[in-house]
Amino acid sequence: MDLNDALMLVAAGVAAGAVNALAGGGSLISYPALLTTGLGSVVANMTNSVSVSAGYLAAAFGTREDHRAIRINTKGLVLTTAVGTAAGGALLMVTPPAAFDRIVPFLVLGAVLVLAFQQRLRGLVGHPRDLRRGRRTAALHTMVGLGAIYGGYFGAALGIILVAVLGLVIDENLTRINALKNTLSLVVGLVTAVEFGLFGSTVGSPVNWGSVAVLMPATLLGGYAGARVGRRLSPRVLRALIVAFGTTVGLILFWRAFR
Numbered sequence: 001m002d003l004n005d006a007l008m009l010v011a012a013g014v015a016a017g018a019v020n021a022l023a024g025g026g027s028l029i030s031y032p033a034l035l036t037t038g039l040g041s042v043v044a045n046m047t048n049s050v051s052v053s054a055g056y057l058a059a060a061f062g063t064r065e066d067h068r069a070i071r072i073n074t075k076g077l078v079l080t081t082a083v084g085t086a087a088g089g090a091l092l093m094v095t096p097p098a099a100f101d102r103i104v105p106f107l108v109l110g111a112v113l114v115l116a117f118q119q120r121l122r123g124l125v126g127h128p129r130d131l132r133r134g135r136r137t138a139a140l141h142t143m144v145g146l147g148a149i150y151g152g153y154f155g156a157a158l159g160i161i162l163v164a165v166l167g168l169v170i171d172e173n174l175t176r177i178n179a180l181k182n183t184l185s186l187v188v189g190l191v192t193a194v195e196f197g198l199f200g201s202t203v204g205s206p207v208n209w210g211s212v213a214v215l216m217p218a219t220l221l222g223g224y225a226g227a228r229v230g231r232r233l234s235p236r237v238l239r240a241l242i243v244a245f246g247t248t249v250g251l252i253l254f255w256r257a258f259r
Contacts, residue, residue, distance in 0.1 A: 024159020
């Protein structure tokens, strides 16, 4: 890695950390940057997953007050997220990514539509406060688990998907939901960091630790900055930002998969 590559990774890391904290999808900045340095796609994906975990940590720390205000017990969601992430990471290490890459754009765009029309969907499936506790808990863990599998496998736009599904089954404002998203994203980041760090080399796709050393501190800085900015945005502005960025991310992924 030369100086230009290192500077590019620093800039990409700051931007990715901030975008992940605000809306999700920052990996669409950092992942291509890693490819540009000459890493293969799977190695770049694993390296990126390990690197952005620092940004998730900073984002979760920056929105910790909003997380504490959530009126549900979120401890069980941490375990669900960890298990789902481990499964997704294992899937990445043993299967070729081409087929799943073609599904990813539809998942992202679908999540954007869910978020954009969340109030209307609530009218069809029922408001979270109207759901029975057991049914709401089961739905919440199921959707978070599926989101975590996706996060362990690929991760780009994970935040957008989590915000969309959480908003359907949690009766909280978007600022608090975004804070919970940051915490769950941190769990995804930590599990993938451990899993890929320990087992990536055994399947011929080791994490590039030199790139991690450059990218991770930058995502840490960007994640904290993005989290503090996000807390000051109104829920309406935050929703519009996530929808706009999510649509952009989905279209970019669609173009890459089907070009």
